[in-house]
Amino acid sequence: MIDALAEWFTARGWSPFPFQREVWHAYLAGESGLVHAATGTGKTLAAWLGPIAEWIAEGRPVSSAPRRQSYVPLRVLWITPLRALAADTAAALQAPLASLAPEWSIETRTGDTSSAARARQSRRLPTALLTTPESLTILLSRPESLELMRDLRLIVVDEWHELMGTKRGVQTELALARLRAIRPTLRTWGLSATLGNLGEALDTLLGTGAATRSRIVKGETPKQITVDALLPPVIERFPWAGHLGRGMAEPVAAALEHAESSIVFTNTRRQTEEWYRSLLDIRPDWAGLIALHHGSLDRSTREWVEQALRDGRLKCVVATSSLDLGVDFSPVDRVVQIGSSKSVGRLVQRAGRSGHRPGAESRITCAPTNVLELIDLAAARDAVEADEVESRRPVERPLDVLVQHLVTVALGTGFRAEDLRAEVQRTRAFAKLTDEEWQWAIEFVASGGGALGAYPEYARVVRQEDGDYRVESDTIAKRHRLSIGTIVSDGQIAVTYQRGKPIGMVDEVFISRLKPGDRFTLAGKTLEFIRVREMQAWVRRASTSQVTVTSPWSGTRLPISGALAARIRARLDEASRGVFRGPEMNALKPVLAVQQRWSRIPAADEVLIERVRTREGHHLYVYPFEGRLVHEGLAALVAYRLSRFKPISFSIATNDYGFSLLSAEPAPIEANVMFSVEDLADDLLAALNATEMARRQFREIARVAGLIFPGIPRSGKTARQLQASSNLFFDVFQKHDPGNLLVAQAYREVMERQLESARLARTLERLSRARVAITDPPRTTPFGFPLLVDRTRDRVSSETLADRVRRMQLALERAAG
Amino acid sequence: MSLEVQVAGETLVLFPERAAWWAAARTLLVADPHFGKASTFRSLGIPVPRGTTSDALERLDALLRRVDVRRILFLGDFLHARRGRSARTLGAVAQWRATHPGIAMTIVRGNHDREAGDVPGVGIEAVDAPLVETPFAFRHVPATDESGYVVAGHLHPGADLVGAGRQHVRLSCFWFGSRSAVLPAFGDFTGLWPITPDPGDRVFVIAGGEVVERVAR
Numbered sequence A: 001m002i003d004a005l006a007e008w009f010t011a012r013g014w015s016p017f018p019f020q021r022e023v024w025h026a027y028l029a030g031e032s033g034l035v036h037a038a039t040g041t042g043k044t045l046a047a048w049l050g051p052i053a054e055w056i057a058e059g060r061p062v063s064s065a066p067r068r069q070s071y072v073p074l075r076v077l078w079i080t081p082l083r084a085l086a087a088d089t090a091a092a093l094q095a096p097l098a099s100l101a102p103e104w105s106i107e108t109r110t111g112d113t114s115s116a117a118r119a120r121q122s123r124r125l126p127t128a129l130l131t132t133p134e135s136l137t138i139l140l141s142r143p144e145s146l147e148l149m150r151d152l153r154l155i156v157v158d159e160w161h162e163l164m165g166t167k168r169g170v171q172t173e174l175a176l177a178r179l180r181a182i183r184p185t186l187r188t189w190g191l192s193a194t195l196g197n198l199g200e201a202l203d204t205l206l207g208t209g210a211a212t213r214s215r216i217v218k219g220e221t222p223k224q225i226t227v228d229a230l231l232p233p234v235i236e237r238f239p240w241a242g243h244l245g246r247g248m249a250e251p252v253a254a255a256l257e258h259a260e261s262s263i264v265f266t267n268t269r270r271q272t273e274e275w276y277r278s279l280l281d282i283r284p285d286w287a288g289l290i291a292l293h294h295g296s297l298d299r300s301t302r303e304w305v306e307q308a309l310r311d312g313r314l315k316c317v318v319a320t321s322s323l324d325l326g327v328d329f330s331p332v333d334r335v336v337q338i339g340s341s342k343s344v345g346r347l348v349q350r351a352g353r354s355g356h357r358p359g360a361e362s363r364i365t366c367a368p369t370n371v372l373e374l375i376d377l378a379a380a381r382d383a384v385e386a387d388e389v390e391s392r393r394p395v396e397r398p399l400d401v402l403v404q405h406l407v408t409v410a411l412g413t414g415f416r417a418e419d420l421r422a423e424v425q426r427t428r429a430f431a432k433l434t435d436e437e438w439q440w441a442i443e444f445v446a447s448g449g450g451a452l453g454a455y456p457e458y459a460r461v462v463r464q465e466d467g468d469y470r471v472e473s474d475t476i477a478k479r480h481r482l483s484i485g486t487i488v489s490d491g492q493i494a495v496t497y498q499r500g501k502p503i504g505m506v507d508e509v510f511i512s513r514l515k516p517g518d519r520f521t522l523a524g525k526t527l528e529f530i531r532v533r534e535m536q537a538w539v540r541r542a543s544t545s546q547v548t549v550t551s552p553w554s555g556t557r558l559p560i561s562g563a564l565a566a567r568i569r570a571r572l573d574e575a576s577r578g579v580f581r582g583p584e585m586n587a588l589k590p591v592l593a594v595q596q597r598w599s600r601i602p603a604a605d606e607v608l609i610e611r612v613r614t615r616e617g618h619h620l621y622v623y624p625f626e627g628r629l630v631h632e633g634l635a636a637l638v639a640y641r642l643s644r645f646k647p648i649s650f651s652i653a654t655n656d657y658g659f660s661l662l663s664a665e666p667a668p669i670e671a672n673v674m675f676s677v678e679d680l681a682d683d684l685l686a687a688l689n690a691t692e693m694a695r696r697q698f699r700e701i702a703r704v705a706g707l708i709f710p711g712i713p714r715s716g717k718t719a720r721q722l723q724a725s726s727n728l729f730f731d732v733f734q735k736h737d738p739g740n741l742l743v744a745q746a747y748r749e750v751m752e753r754q755l756e757s758a759r760l761a762r763t764l765e766r767l768s769r770a771r772v773a774i775t776d777p778p779r780t781t782p783f784g785f786p787l788l789v790d791r792t793r794d795r796v797s798s799e800t801l802a803d804r805v806r807r808m809q810l811a812l813e814r815a816a817g
Numbered sequence B: 001m002s003l004e005v006q007v008a009g010e011t012l013v014l015f016p017e018r019a020a021w022w023a024a025a026r027t028l029l030v031a032d033p034h035f036g037k038a039s040t041f042r043s044l045g046i047p048v049p050r051g052t053t054s055d056a057l058e059r060l061d062a063l064l065r066r067v068d069v070r071r072i073l074f075l076g077d078f079l080h081a082r083r084g085r086s087a088r089t090l091g092a093v094a095q096w097r098a099t100h101p102g103i104a105m106t107i108v109r110g111n112h113d114r115e116a117g118d119v120p121g122v123g124i125e126a127v128d129a130p131l132v133e134t135p136f137a138f139r140h141v142p143a144t145d146e147s148g149y150v151v152a153g154h155l156h157p158g159a160d161l162v163g164a165g166r167q168h169v170r171l172s173c174f175w176f177g178s179r180s181a182v183l184p185a186f187g188d189f190t191g192l193w194p195i196t197p198d199p200g201d202r203v204f205v206i207a208g209g210e211v212v213e214r215v216a217r
Helices: A002-011 A018-028 A043-057 A083-094 A115-121 A133-140 A143-147 A167-182 A198-206 A244-257 A269-282 A299-310 A344-351 A373-385 A399-411 A417-424 A435-446 A474-483 A508-512 A562-576 A582-598 A628-643 A680-690 A693-704 A716-721 A726-736 A741-754 A757-769 A785-795 A801-816 B037-043 B052-066 B087-098 B111-116
Strands: A032-036 A076-079 A106-109 A128-131 A154-157 A187-192 A214-218 A225-229 A262-265 A290-293 A316-319 A334-338 A362-367 A492-497 A502-507 A519-522 A525-533 A536-541 A606-614 A617-623 A651-654 A659-663 A771-775 B003-007 B010-015 B019-022 B027-030 B071-074 B104-108 B125-127 B131-133 B136-138 B149-152 B157-163 B167-176 B180-182 B202-207 B210-214
Touching (some): A018 A032, A018 A187, A032 A198, A133 A399, A187 A198, A244 A334, A269 A519, A290 A299, A299 A502, A344 A362, A344 A373, A399 A417, A628 A659, A693 A726, A693 A741, A726 A741, B003 B202, B027 B052, B052 B087
Parallel strands (some): A492 A536, B071 B104, B104 B125, B136 B149
Antiparallel strands (some): B157 B167, B167 B180, B167 B202
């Protein structure tokens, strides 16, 4: 039967890769597995053709319904992390069907699917269904859908590396466990980019109770990847964070000049808008030939850009990670990365967008946005050449996701506590679930939570007389289906022209600060704000391109990965010994010379601390070079520990290289206490309480656990009566139910994920052994300048200045009093 | 620590317990207690722990021990919703009412009260806004009123502060404008709405048991 597949390849002048044959054979032998390879090397066909061959071998069975065409019932579920990918993937899967399996049907089911299509799917599912984790979970909440899955053979999880390490990944694990309970011989194949922990990725995908054997299949040898850099024309002494960007517009444009089709990747939506404008400013004749793409643009705009890129009609698209995945853009022959890629995996992924054909070479050209980023580039190339890739850590026991799942299953088939517990514990995420946690979760959905006692008025899930747990209320069922999912974003509001044409989405908080007449950029256009009505922001094209307010999004900045951070420290260690390898480090030499003269370049076994006095006060700069998240935790910890020596207030700034503490009085430097590994857990908790980190994390948990709801249109009075922010819940739980496990989870998540406490502990371990080099530079050094500038900007931002000053004044008074 | 403020020729004392005291009339002003809000949530399948109602009543009792109150004026949203009229919540309120026979209690009805209904039979009277007692006009919604300086609730006002370490705090506050004042929401489980005061307005935030005035530069 493999022959039929091979013939299909031959007919196209191709021949199957050995790894594709391996996956087909393994699948037909009943195995599950994980295929890892760079994008564009044939993973899709490896997973897809196995079940077709199986069906051919079974004699091409079809079902027939009375008075209807015969059809092949659902055999394959294909899970994709981005609904934007579903349509493209469906087209790719469709290609071989005409000659191999014309009786098969393929449909998608995502948040974008029409209600008519969804209604049809509730009666009959296609042979292969493409869906997202959220839409799959909604199917599980409908008993009739589970009935239609009796012939399911294979679940493919596409881009598994994107899902693993997130709560959506856990949601997927739980859904897989559910389906395996219904179909024990079900096979699961994950498709993934290369990860540092493939074994763990496979285990997480399959869980512990999988009835099938499994294997990891390595795809085609990685494509040749070239990483080069555009060197800034003038090396400024002071790397002004983000500001080298403008000066780099010309070199970037020049690099794009000879490309047929290119993608310029940025790290934030805001940068995307800025770079699109900069490029048009210096190359006005490119109008119509370049476009921009990010997640906040209207869907029709995004789809148009994707299609134009695929057809080779665009010279260049400026994009965020919204174009990182999936979609095949064969015409793209040039990829530019603006700023640091922050991780090796991401650099490789983005490089793979060029030469999107097996065997072709990939090249990525990096344009630094501040001169220090040249170190990142050199370090990233080191890592690529050493074939080093980051790992993704799976999420452990997120009780908010479990609580959501319990309601989902109660809605679907209903459950018996002991059976569902066994099923849930077959996932890797909940393998170590404790009795206490399970009991708590059940009580949370059935009676309102253990410590709270039973509320007679409370009934999300109701235990039936036969012992089954079910959802009885239609209101609760409806609300639950609408709120399924684990992606939590700030409230988003649609931006629309007066005539009704949608442009995109921006943060609600941003809009609430606007006054009529304010101008901002979205989709590369300058827009003038008119008013908010009917939950939409109405705008018109502005008569001038001058904007009055910036950044409609509160973007989270990605931290550099541990692997990249280690490479950066190695490059600095070389520089401290006077070794400058490669064009980037040589370009950076004058800047590093200033750093050396005024202060020091830290060697591998050193940690550098700088004390600088400015008009603002006393700055303490610390440079662990470990990435922003670790520095956030470390800065809070160090500030807390130093504040115990004397009463003092710090203002904190962090970036990927280090952090700064600013105070009115000189800070006591007690290096052995600052970096001590003793009492880490207690001190970190105290530092956490001093900041708002746990409270912020609780937002996501409250939403996933169904305490707060995303805006549900036309829900009327009930929704108004249910208005409460996660902050309120956090306060009420802390005060009246301190044992609440969701609050405990907030602390755990901040510790483990946000602050990467394991990495933090390793960093402290390193710092506590390091030689502490304290310098007193005459003024802010090149290393310190981005921190100085960053913090300054945070205080003196344009539009809300008056507001900010008022608040800060009050804050100062309180501190003084 | 409480704080005195002169407004419309009268003295109001602002308590960090989120209530104001009109000494001349021996009247305690309380806005937006939203009794039964937690119970409303529970009835719709969202687990909110017990204790918010009894907590609020205890806070009121503490105030009543400190000042010689003749009357409590609730500036609207006494009850949160009809769904929240659980026997337990209404019972707690009635019981609390009975322990203060010498104090008159009046609700100036607010938007929530219209849906949730009054609390008849326990000695808490309800009237429609405005309740004019010169120089004040007591209302729920802080619209301007020709008949006097408006004292209202409804907004759940919160003032934003930025502190060291780039922290952001939003604190419950009293907000006095030229023609109206807004009191903080008394209820615990109520949330804050960020205010944008006009120049000349006075804002008093409740910061850890103290009422602190925000001074304009």
